[in-house]
Amino acid sequence: MATTAGKVLSVNIGTVREFEYSGRPAKSAIWKLPAVGRIAARGVNLAGDDQADRKAHGGPDKAVYAYAAEDLRWWEQEIGRSLAYAEFGENLTTEGIEVNNALVGERWQIGTTVLEVSEPRIPCWRLGVRMNDKMFPRRFTEALRPGSYMRIIVEGDVGTGDDIRVVERPDHDLTIRDVFRIYTRDRDEVERLLAVPQMSESWRRWADDWLQKAKGRPADAAEPGCC
Numbered sequence: 001m002a003t004t005a006g007k008v009l010s011v012n013i014g015t016v017r018e019f020e021y022s023g024r025p026a027k028s029a030i031w032k033l034p035a036v037g038r039i040a041a042r043g044v045n046l047a048g049d050d051q052a053d054r055k056a057h058g059g060p061d062k063a064v065y066a067y068a069a070e071d072l073r074w075w076e077q078e079i080g081r082s083l084a085y086a087e088f089g090e091n092l093t094t095e096g097i098e099v100n101n102a103l104v105g106e107r108w109q110i111g112t113t114v115l116e117v118s119e120p121r122i123p124c125w126r127l128g129v130r131m132n133d134k135m136f137p138r139r140f141t142e143a144l145r146p147g148s149y150m151r152i153i154v155e156g157d158v159g160t161g162d163d164i165r166v167v168e169r170p171d172h173d174l175t176i177r178d179v180f181r182i183y184t185r186d187r188d189e190v191e192r193l194l195a196v197p198q199m200s201e202s203w204r205r206w207a208d209d210w211l212q213k214a215k216g217r218p219a220d221a222a223e224p225g226c227c
Contacts, residue, residue: 006097006164008110009069010034012086013049028126030089038157041113046091060151061118061200066092067147068099097164099148100177105170105198112156119200120146120180122224146180172196
């Protein structure tokens, strides 16, 4: 049975921006702004949103990125300044629902769309650029507040003020924070990732390759896409 667990405070979109990084040209769409009206959620994106590098930042398993206002407020205390919605590059700024402790494969109904929790955000240098702090990706990792990427299961539209209703929870206990923690510090628990059917293929491949390498077998443990 669906339960109303939270609310969307802001729907945020952005296009690719060019900038200079360490003396070289770079691109990113991490700079997003709150959108007005209903926004379509179709394919691998919200309408009007984009990613500069689809190999690392986009695709069906990372179509929508949700970050909690509760975590933004926590960061405000940590860094000593206010943070606007979308400042972490999130598509959905949420309130009242567990984002980091959501289960992999948990499904949320927002507006007329259904989204499925898929994987944590792995920070890269682009987040440091956005926050004007080269060390911020490390701080983000240590805080264990990664936010959640989501798949679009049912296409529709979303808007600011929409309720977030949890319509399905899988029968396991692996959370987004668990995946992030295992990847960044507790790799003795990597096998847990392979036991979850809803785990994305890139993460399953990384976990399997890492286990093969740990056993002394040849493997190409490609890292999951960042940011």
